[in-house]
Amino acid sequence: MHSSQRVGRFCLLICAVLAFSPAALAQKPDQGHADTDGLVLDGASSRQGQVPDQTVTVAHTPYQWELRTSQGTQTLFIRDRNTGDEIAEELGCFMCEGDDDNCHQDGIFVLTEPGIKDTTAFLLVCHQGAHSQRARLIYPAQQSTPVIDVTGAYFVDWELIDGTLLITHDGKAPNSIIWPQP
DSSP, X not given: OHHHHHHHHHHHHHXXXXXXXXXXHHHSOXXXXXXXXXXXXXXXXXXXXXXXXEEEEOTTSSEEEEEEEETTEEEEEEEETTTOOEEEEEOOSBOOXXXXXXXXXXXXXXXXXXXXXXXXXXXXXXXXXXXXXXXXXXXXTSSSSOSEEEEESSOEEEEEETTEEEEEESSSSOOEEEESOO
16 A cells, blocks of 8 residues: 555656646647737637627727628728727628638638737728629728728638738739738
């Protein structure tokens, strides 16, 4: 009995050392703690695909966005709850669901830089006309809005790479845009 207790304690000690060693900690995957070196997608405040009318408060920022349809026209409102400032962007396009026609890129996406004030940006991606896809980036901290407005003949793709937004499309050159500029 005594030797089995020592073996058990020894195993617990080894397990504890391995579990909390720097090498073991370095190999653990990210558990939802955002890297603060650049933009990240705020998944809780973003909506992918066909977005119904709604109001969404963006946590840890002064912003909220609202999508509202009136007389068949959808408008995206972005409000600063602290100042009352509002940006209204009429869509003039539609968002769709599924994998067909690049619909998985459509939606309203909130991009933030955790821990840095006034870095919230809103990416609106939608379809326009029979085939085109459009992307607009609205950055309330900058006076001219939208800061990016591109239309692809058939597609617009976007992704976050190393904390920057990369938009590619098959419309008028330049066919790829990086934001913010390095």
